[in-house]
Amino acid sequence: MGATKTDFYTDSQNEMAILTKALGHPARVAIIEHILKVNSCICGDxxxxxxxxxxxxxxxxxxxxxxxxxxxxxxxxxxxxxxDENGFEKFKSFFQNIQTHIQKKKTDCC
Structure with a gap:
């Protein structure tokens, strides 16, 4: 199975992979931080x-x-x-689901 066989995963899993990949570069994180700081900007800024x-x-x-x-x-x-608030809302939901699961388990791992 190749790494590009996205048909084997749910739409939600594929979508989260795209979102996390987009933030997988420090320049993109810096761009997001800059946009948050100034609210909106053009490429030249x-x-x-x-x-x-x-x-x-x-x-x-x-x-x-x-x-x-x-x-x-x-x-x-x-x-x-x-x-785009919708993209970050998906992140929030994904990580809240993980946090909820962790809090419910509260057991030692390994």
Missing amino acids: IVNELSLAQPTVSKHLKELKNAGLIKGSIEGNAICYCI
Whole structure:
């Protein structure tokens, strides 16, 4: 079985894998943190903040947007990015489910 055989997993499992993969790069985490700090921004703002090349930032923004963690709206000749609450709500639900399970078990492991 290859690593790309996503048909063997539930939609929810595949979706969580996409979300976590999108945050699996420190530049993307830094982009999310910057957007949280300023509420919304354009690619050029992120380039200035992170000292990354514009094509690199655009690539990371595309990954975050495709995963549903940010959204963008066209403003003039630029796209203004902000956090997509729905993506992070899925994270919250996933980790709350884990925490609830851990609290119920409260037994030693191994």
